[in-house]
Amino acid sequence: MEKTLKSKIKEAIRSLYNSEVTDDLVQIQETRKDFKGDFTLVVFPLLRFSKNTPEKTGENIGNYLKENFPAVSDFNVIKGFLNLEISDSWWMEFFENLVKEKDQFAGCKTNDPEIILVEYSSPNTNKPLHLGHIRNNLLGFSLYRILSACGHNVVKTNIVNDRGIHICKSMLAWIKFGNGETPELSGLKGDHLVGKYYVRFEKEYKIQIEELVSSGMNEEEARNNAPLMKETRELLLKWEAGDKEVVDLWRMMNGWVYKGFDETYKLLGVDFDKIYYESETYKLGKDIVLSALNNNVLYRNDDSSIWVDLISDGLDQKLLLRSDGTAVYMTQDLGTAVARFNEYGFSKCIYVVGNEQNYHFQVLKAVLKKIGYPWADGLIHFSYGMVELPEGRMKSREGTIVDADDLINEMKNTARDVSLELGKLADFTDQEKEEIFRKIGLGALKYFILKVDPRKNMTFNPAESIDFNGNTGPFIQYTYARIKSVFRKAAQLGINIEPNAIHDVKVGPKEIELIKLMRKFSVSVSESAKNYSPALLANYCYELTKEYNQFYHDFSILGEEDSVRDFRLALSGMTGRILHSGMWLLGIEMPERM
């Protein structure tokens, strides 16, 4: 609509003032609620063509449009704003086309589809997933769905940090204190079991440090000389040397962890097309660094460590390979990026990684470009803010980490408590009930996290997290369930619920309001894709839900004469379809009843 309106307005200016104007001067926006009209043209930028007052200019353009463009039924001018009213018949026509459209995302499709990689999750294999990972996974997965809906070819990838000193800590603690404990024997989820030994390591390590400090050593020395740390380093060296016993243990414990992660991913409803392992990409990274050294792009320090100088890029000098020749984090990320490009030839690779790594990704991009990979321009760090608790940041030392599995369970339990207290779903089997509680609990969690602008740090209050009122997932789910309920009832009454059953019917402002909001659906999907922000879409879903709820309360649907009833059924059905699609893009399931 805006597009045709725009060209009509340009036509008007051509005819009235004999001038050509550029698109950016024709500013069209939705009319504010308190004024009459649907779209508003801001006339201020056009005054230099009309050489007239804002009021007169608005008047002239309005008259021209009303005479030459049937969709514009009327207009009014307030100060420098020309409010245009779109005819009811235009809106009805729009709505009927929307109902007929089979592909819900037809309006969102991009003109130039790209191959896009989205990396998310990126767990370490020494501890279970926590609340921060949940935000990461939800953002990444939702981004994948939104970009796909816009017609891009999107690959979901994950990089697992399965190598390094941290996993050796868990291994060592398991060797020393584990007594052969396994997930099967203990009944513990694999990632939790390994995490338990990581915590145990830190605990024992701390004791050793304290002992050394009290015997007169300074803290840094104590950290390096604690027997446990020495043993861990030996373990790492053995791993790098390929010691069979160590590698077997590493394989076994990582296997436990992966099994645990898979369960959590399944609960969250996320998955991946391709998983990369750091243990497989760090060698490629080393090769890249060494060959760049030969081409004089990098330099070697006196102690034979390898560095890159990025001072001319406004960055610093950065280590790429340790003096003993082993890889650092950056090394493997270089390797992973190249491996990905070789495999997929992406035009964009989006890294969903927390904002504490902003600097890392600036460097990664700069190094790749320096080495000579022009495609590095397509690397995008999708940086999101931390999740804080009301008491402040999550800290593992203080035991304030919110575990992902625990949280998901807690959400389900709360959903169950609330539902049962409201006395709902009495006629359902236990299994059906559990399925609905799962959808509601997770819907609450996902929506709560996704509705916030990703860039911002957010506060997550576990106690109040499952608010089922207001701007929440369950509110939207509830509205959807009610729409479904109306249709069940209609079917019982033998009413034809086919969505094309729209006859001539007089529409009121409330209906128009709903249709206008429906029109914004594909816009908000496109905007979400462009800004990499599922939050825009989430807030749109809320807006539509709120509008529909008022409609639902103000009007009866089934109790009207046939033509009105069918129209309202069609409106309800379409609202349900859009809400379902929107929430699906966010990875949120919609229950048919709740």
Add this chain to the structure above:
RNA sequence: GGUUCCGUAGCUCAGUUGGAUAGAGCAACAGCCUUCUAAGCUGUGGGUCGAGCGUUCGAGUCGCUCCGGAAUCACCA
């Protein structure tokens, strides 16, 4: 100290490429269940958009300077 990000109602958050009188929810108070699901709807109160200056017809939005908070500046990942 350098760099990047954030600051909107008591709390949690929206606010499209700069547009009209600043938007929700929660919390508080007052109404609405014989009626398609009350996990809902309606109403009331609540603001120096961190502060100041600038750019212009117009600034929560753009620029500069402060103030406050976060992250980062590792031979950790």
